[in-house]
Structure formats: C-alpha cells, structure tokens
Amino acid sequence: ELKVEQNPLFLSMQEGKNYTIYCNYSTTSDRLYWYRQDPGKSLESLFVLLSNGAVKQEGRLMASLDTKARLSTLHITAAVHDLSATYFCAGPYSGAGSYQLTFGKGTKLSVIP
C-alpha cells in the first residue's frame, strides 16, 4: 500500500517569502499530483507530474518530481495571501485492478502580511 507523507503539516509564512513543501512517498511511482483545497471547498488540481525530473510552474508555485528519491516538492515564491489554503500531494497506486490516489495529510499554509 502506498504511503504519502507531507511536511510540514502547518506553515505560516510572511508575504514575500519563499518556502518549500515536501512530499515523500513509499513505493515506486512515476507520477505525483498536487491539489489545493480552500476551507469548505473541494479539491482543485494544481499539478500533474508524470515523469522523473518533471517540473511545472504556475504563477508563484512550482512543483517538481524526483522518482528515484521518491520525493516531490512544491515551492512557493514570494508568497501572497491568496495562496493561503491546504495543499495535498497524492500518489497513485493500482489496487484490485483499479487506479486510485492516496493523499498525504495536507499542508495548511497561512500567508500573513
């Protein structure tokens, strides 16, 4: 069974600062997903990383994947308040012939002025 661990679980950062969220997973996988969730809302897909060395950027967020290290990172550049949310990474596994995602515990990000 795939295990996905994120750290930190809570992150309070000042506007304008940079920080990185880490996501480790337990079994070999060539892909990894990042989602964002605002309070009381559903999950919004941020990044789909499909191969070793994949890097994707959207605005102030950049995600990367190192399948050999079983590690993905979500880097935040010059944080703004609008980035405050909970960020989940998720890894895939195929069980009972079906494909599914296992989520990390999430990183609750608070960006303060």
Add this chain to the structure above:
Amino acid sequence: DTEVTQTPKHLVMGMTNKKSLKCEQHMGHRAMYWYKQKAKKPPELMFVYSYEKLSINESVPSRFSPECPNSSLLNLHLHALQPEDSALYLCASSQDSGGWMNTGELFFGEGSRLTVL
C-alpha cells in the same frame, strides 16, 4: 470550473432517514470515485467504479450503498447513518481506471456536506 457536478451541496439527515447523494460528469470519463473527507483530514477513498462496475469498496459500512446507473452518473445511497458519518463527500472522475495510459488525474466535484443528527 469543475465539470463534475454534485447534488445536494448540503444535506442534513436524521439517523433513520434514507437519502442519496448524486454525482454527474460529462467528460466521457469511465472511472468514478467516492471519497469521504472529515474536517482537517485528507480525503479517504470509499468506492471506485470502473466502466460502471464496482471495482473497489474500501471496507465501507453497508449503510453506504453506491450505484452507477451509467457512465455519467454516480449515486451514494445513505441509510441509518451515524453522527460520525458527518463529513464532506467528494465525487471524482478520471479517464479510466487503468490510469497508466493517461495522466491519471482525478477531477473532483464541489462536494456534498453531510450532517447526521
């Protein structure tokens, strides 16, 4: 702009009620999922339907009964629930259950927030 639609958005029910949650997608996806999410926790998989057949039931109590009438629709029938079943129920879809031939990305609906009294 989610293309997975869930109804109702909010549901309050007593422990003796029978209700249903509904989910619809028009992306041509062949795999559909129910996840349960408690406050401040990650989503937990409940059921997976692949090509309209139930392929995974993650040891979910029988008071939750899924149904997939066709490839676009997914229902979750609720009966005799407990207060601890109060949660956000998320429906998701993906291109197919194999996952490996496509991106495997799951698209989530807005969720149905269930309160059991």
